[in-house]
Amino acid sequence: xxxxxxxxxxxxxxxxxxxxxxxxxxxxxxxxxxxxxxxxxxxxxxxxxxxxxxxxxxxxxxxxxxxxxxxxxxxxxxxxxxxxxxxxxxxxxxxxxxxxxxxxxxxxxxxxxxxxxxxxxxxxxxxxxxxxxxxxxxxxxxxxxxxxxxxxxxxxxxxxxxxxxxxxxxxxxxxxxxxxxxxxxxxxxxxxxxxxxxxxxxxxxxxxxxxxxxxxxxxxxxxxxxxxxxxxxxxxxxxxxxxxxxxxxxxxxxxxxxxxxxxxxxxxxxxxxxxxxxxxxxxxxx
Amino acid sequence: xxxxxxxxxxxxxxxxxxxxxxxxxxxxxxxxxxxxxxxxxxxxxxxxxxxxxxxxxxxxxxxxxxxxxxxxxxxxxxxxxxxxxxxxxxxxxxxxxxxxxxxxxxxxxxxxxxxxxxxxxxxxxxxxxxxxxxxxxxxxxxxxxxxxxxxxxxxxxxxxxxxxxxxxxxxxxxxxxxxxxxxxxxxxxxxxxxxxxxxxxxxxxxxxxxxxxxxxxxxxxxxxxxxxx
Numbered sequence: 001x002x003x004x005x006x007x008x009x010x011x012x013x014x015x016x017x018x019x020x021x022x023x024x025x026x027x028x029x030x031x032x033x034x035x036x037x038x039x040x041x042x043x044x045x046x047x048x049x050x051x052x053x054x055x056x057x058x059x060x061x062x063x064x065x066x067x068x069x070x071x072x073x074x075x076x077x078x079x080x081x082x083x084x085x086x087x088x089x090x091x092x093x094x095x096x097x098x099x100x101x102x103x104x105x106x107x108x109x110x111x112x113x114x115x116x117x118x119x120x121x122x123x124x125x126x127x128x129x130x131x132x133x134x135x136x137x138x139x140x141x142x143x144x145x146x147x148x149x150x151x152x153x154x155x156x157x158x159x160x161x162x163x164x165x166x167x168x169x170x171x172x173x174x175x176x177x178x179x180x181x182x183x184x185x186x187x188x189x190x191x192x193x194x195x196x197x198x199x200x201x202x203x204x205x206x207x208x209x210x211x212x213x214x215x216x217x218x219x220x221x222x223x224x225x226x227x228x229x230x231x232x233x234x235x236x237x238x239x240x241x242x243x244x245x246x247x248x249x250x251x252x253x254x255x256x257x258x259x260x261x262x263x264x265x266x267x268x269x270x271x272x273x274x275x276x277x278x279x280x281x282x283x284x285x286x
Numbered sequence: 287x288x289x290x291x292x293x294x295x296x297x298x299x300x301x302x303x304x305x306x307x308x309x310x311x312x313x314x315x316x317x318x319x320x321x322x323x324x325x326x327x328x329x330x331x332x333x334x335x336x337x338x339x340x341x342x343x344x345x346x347x348x349x350x351x352x353x354x355x356x357x358x359x360x361x362x363x364x365x366x367x368x369x370x371x372x373x374x375x376x377x378x379x380x381x382x383x384x385x386x387x388x389x390x391x392x393x394x395x396x397x398x399x400x401x402x403x404x405x406x407x408x409x410x411x412x413x414x415x416x417x418x419x420x421x422x423x424x425x426x427x428x429x430x431x432x433x434x435x436x437x438x439x440x441x442x443x444x445x446x447x448x449x450x451x452x453x454x455x456x457x458x459x460x461x462x463x464x465x466x467x468x469x470x471x472x473x474x475x476x477x478x479x480x481x482x483x484x485x486x487x488x489x490x491x492x493x494x495x496x497x498x499x500x501x502x503x504x505x506x507x508x509x510x511x512x513x514x515x
Contacts (some may be wrong), residue, residue, distance in 0.1 A: 191377055197335070198440060199365035200392035201358070 014187055015216060022220025022271070023227065025173030026264050030228040032169060033130060033263075036162035038250050045249070047122050047151035052129060053142040054081070055113040058180060060137050065113040071135050072115055077128045079118045086111040112139060122148035179273035192280065209276045217272020221264040225228055228260065287313050287333035288444065293343035294499075295329050302330040304498035306343070313443065316467065316476045318486050321496040327479050330496070331446055335367055336360040336475075344486060348443050365393060368437030368474075374429045376421040379399060382408065382432055383417040389436045392484040403439060411435045427458030434465060451482055463489055473488070 056065040062085065072081040084092075090108045119128055129143045142150065188209075195205045232253045239250065288311040295304040303326045311317050321327050331354060332338040333345050345352035348366040355363065362408055376385050383404055390400045408414045411431040413424075421429055437445055447466060451459035462487050464476075470476040480486065486493060495503040 190375065194375060194377065194389070194436075195392045196361075197364065197369055197375075198389040198392060198436070199361045199363075201361045204392060204394065 001215060005076065005158065014183070015212075016205055017183075018216045019220045019223065021176055021226040022217065022268060025176055026221060026224035026267060027227055027231075028172055029166065029169045029267075030224065030260060030264065031231070032162075033166055034228070034232055034253075034256060035258075036158070036257065038093075040155065040158055040162070040248075041251060042257045043151060043155050047148065047155060048079075048118055050119075050122050050125075050144045050148040050151060052125065052132070052144075054116040054117055054132055054138055055140040055142070056113040056115070057137050057139040058112055060113070062113070064137065068137050069115060072117060072132065075128060075131045075135075077120050077124045078132075082116045084114050084116060086113050089114060099231075125153045125165065170263075170267065176276075178271045182275055182279035186279065206280055209280050210273055213272035213276025214269065215272070216272075217268035217275075218265065218274075221268030225260060225264045231254075287311065287346065287348065288449055288475070289344075289346040289503055290333075291342045291344045292332075293333065293345055295326075295333065295338060298343045301320075303499055304333075305341075307496070307499070307501055308343075309501055309504060311475060311477060313475055314452065314470070314473050315492065316489075317478070317492040317494055318489075319477055319479045319494050319496065320481070320486065323507045325497045326499045327485070327496060328448075329499075331369075331448055333478065334444075334446060335369060335463070338443070361393075365440055365441050368440070368445040370430070370433050370437045370445065370447040371449050372452035374421070374433045374453075376429060376432060376436075378421055380420070381417065382413055382419050382421070382424070385421065386435050386439050389439050393440055395440075407435045407439045408440070425458070426454050427461055429455060429457075430462050431465065438469060439443040442474070443467065447476070447478045447480075449479055449481065450499050451480065451485060456484070459485060460488070 044052055054068075056068060060068075065085075069081050069083050072078055079156060086108045089111045090106065093106060093111065117132070119125060125143055125148050129141050131137060132141050192205060236250050236253075288309075290307050290309050293307045294302065296302045307326070307330070319330065321326055328392050329338065333340060334347050336350075336352060336355060337345075339355075340353050343353070347363060350359065350363045350366075352363075377388065379459075380388060386404045386407060390403060405414060405417070408417055411434055413428060413431055413435060416424065416428065421432065424432065428455075434445075434447075434450075445466070450466065451462050454462060459482060466476055466478060467489060490497050490506065492506055493503065494501060
């Protein structure tokens with residue numbers, strides 16, 4: 001153990017280089033992952049604005065119309081339903097067509113009571129609308145199929161593209177980091193040869209290098225995690241004061257911590273230990 | 287004891303490095319191994335240290351049979367054989383003390399043992415006052431002394447010195463040879479591979495001459511005999 005820690009300080013420059021490369025790669029992967037996560041979340045939020053309008057039969061009393069809300073909420077995939085009376089609908093109508101004389105004669109009685117329905121998953125909009133239409137008292141359903149389909153497709157494309165980019169970035173990072181660890185070990189080939197020459201066993205030779213690789217990987221992961229945390233929160237603070245960006249909500253870093261910790265330390269552990277283990281093997285046959 | 291019996295060694299490319307070598311070096315003996323480049327000297331060293339296995343014949347080194355040795359036994363064989371190289375092979379970013387202590391640490395020696403043994407060995411090779419220096423701050427002769435100290439520190443029964451004076455001037459070469467003789471006087475078997483004719487003449491010891499994979503001379507009359515072949 002001591003030999004491994006000693007090795008880090010003894011070969012300060014290569015250790016520093018290995019840590020820097022680990023930090024840089026993990027920071028790129030982490031930043032991109034956070035960005036993608038937030039963009040996905042925003043698209044998902046936007047998709048939720050694709051509301052379904054459920055018009056109620058005019059023959060129903062106000063109380064009967066309102067009671068349909070319970071039946072709507074019982075339908076699978078309905079996230080929320082909000083009742084809007086014909087009077088409220090008229091107010092909205094007037095506000096929307098303010099100053100347009102063509103609609104000046106419209107009265108509340110010309111409109112229907114309605115529910116604004118938000119769905120859990122807009123991909124199932126068609127099936128959900130079919131179920132809603134089966135409810136007695138529902139006169140008509142208006143669903144923005146094309147908008148929902150567009151958002152869903154955008155979400156799918158974003159998810160696939162971002163997953164592909166993250167996997168590629170992670171693989172490239174693993175390759176770069178493990179090569180840096182290998183390079184650090186390559187610099188030590190004479191040391192390994194001397195160890196073999198004086199009669200050190202393979203286990204005794206390997207252990208300090210694996211401890212060293214593990215420590216380098218963990219230090220790199222911790223530094224990258226800390227930096228990402230700092231960068232993310234700084235960016236959030238900066239964006240919060242820009243008025244035009246207030247529409248977008250970003251996930252607090254605390255909620256992303258667990259997957260980031262697992263990814264960063266997992267990657268650090270993997271490249272540190274596997275990188276050093278495989279690179280030493282090359283110099284063991286002396 | 288080192289014992290070769292009718293040893294051949296052929297490399298995969300087809301080169302026959304040894305073609306039936308037989309020799310025996312007793313415990314505590316001092317012997318020179320001489321021969322031109324490509325004669326098979328390096329192959330003999332590699333067979334003794336377990337880097338290679340003989341193609342045929344038997345090699346016994348300090349109780350280990352090299353033709354049958356298991357991979358996990360090789361480190362233990364190497365602890366009985368200290369090796370000194372022409373190019374010293376020191377670790378530049380370690381001090382003199384640490385270069386020697388390193389050889390003990392990697393075979394699992396305890397701190398107390400290291401603290402006692404390293405100063406003793408450094409004193410033996412005359413480097414006790416330079417223990418905090420780095421190899422780059424030492425002369426060639428001192429670097430070779432350091433390499434000898436490292437080879438000696440685990441108390442091997444045999445030391446193999448591969449061209450130990452190849453990088454040194456005549457005066458330093460003489461010092462190194464005297465040091466190797468002193469170590470031999472303490473009971474360590476010494477096999478010195480060399481081209482240095484003058485040194486072989488100055489230290490009248492057993493000379494094993496090898497050429498083209500064969501022992502062409504083995505005796506106390508030495509180098510001239512080999513030259514006349």
